[in-house]
Amino acid sequence: MSSPTWVVLDIEGTLSSTHQVLVVLYDYARPRLGPWIDGHPDDPAVVEAVAEIRELAGLPGSAGTPELVAVLHDWMDRDQKVGPLKALQGLVWQQGYRDGDLLAELFPDVVPALKSWHGNGSRLAVFSSGSVAGQVAFFGHTTEGDLTGLFEHHFDTVNAGPKREEASYRAIAAVLDAPADEIVFYSDVPAELHAAAAAGWGTVGVARDGEPYGDADFGPHRTVRSL
Incomplete structure (x- = not known):
């Protein structure tokens, strides 16, 4: 799917390094x-x-x-x-x-990809285990400036559910008001992608060099090294 209606993104290991978070x-x-x-x-x-x-x-x-x-x-x-x-x-x-004590650092390919998706008509959302408040603060204070305007929805394990459970992705799809096959999820964790695929979503594994899941087996999911 070249231009999905919704692109939903994980943060840790996908948009920002695990070191930045952990x-x-x-x-x-x-x-x-x-x-x-x-x-x-x-x-x-x-x-x-x-x-x-x-x-x-x-x-x-x-x-x-x-x-x-x-x-x-x-x-x-x-x-x-x-x-x-x-x-x-x-x-x-x-x-x-x-x-000003914290400033979020993203992988170099992230902001160009976000702006490209947004410019091509895809709508953007985040699904991270970090709280919605933390997500908004993170994207509001990055080395590339305030990126909050690019995202329409933020989901966490409280308002959506665990990231490795199919029901969470069905709940998000209901909020996005979109058919499952018009949503694509990007994550570095295969188990999360399995759950999203079970809910009918498109999936992309992000296998970044040096990250914990960089050498993971992504199975049937399309896999990229960068966005």
């Missing part, structure tokens, strides 16, 4: 999660995240910030895609981008 962004968030929780005790998003952490980790209601942070750090160490962790990271990253 090292730069994670290292920025790690020491700031506790102070963020303590500094925003009345923020509904923080209150909800704290309650979810306690529930998921089996912590008592009396568990304080050190216990909560220990759970968050453990999830980060294991790269767990857990809702309350992603929500709090997103809030911290939003502030970091606003303060």
Whole structure:
């Protein structure tokens, strides 16, 4: 499909390096999660995240910030895609981008590809495990400027579902209001592409040199080294 109605894109390993996410962004968030929780005790998003952490980790209601942070750090160490962790990271990253501490770096081929798709009439969306708030902050503060105007929708594991489950892609298609065969998903993770294909989407595997899935078996999916 040369000009699909919708192009949906993963971020980590596809548009930006894994190092940018798992090292730069994670290292920025790690020491700031506790102070963020303590500094925003009345923020509904923080209150909800704290309650979810306690529930998921089996912590008592009396568990304080050190216990909560220990759970968050453990999830980060294991790269767990857990809702309350992603929500709090997103809030911290939003502030970091606003303060100028963070600047998103994309692979060199990304912005030309985004502008080409957009210019040819395709509509763009993102599906990432990072929170929607984090995604918007990321694309709003890149080395290539503010790219948020190129994207019409942002999806994460909260508003769409897990990235390796077919139902998540069906949910996204319903929001996009488009037939599955008019949507193409780009990702570096074969399991995500399998789930999207099961939902009827077109798929493209992005096998970038030096990335964790650069040498993965993408099976039936069309595979590219760059966009």
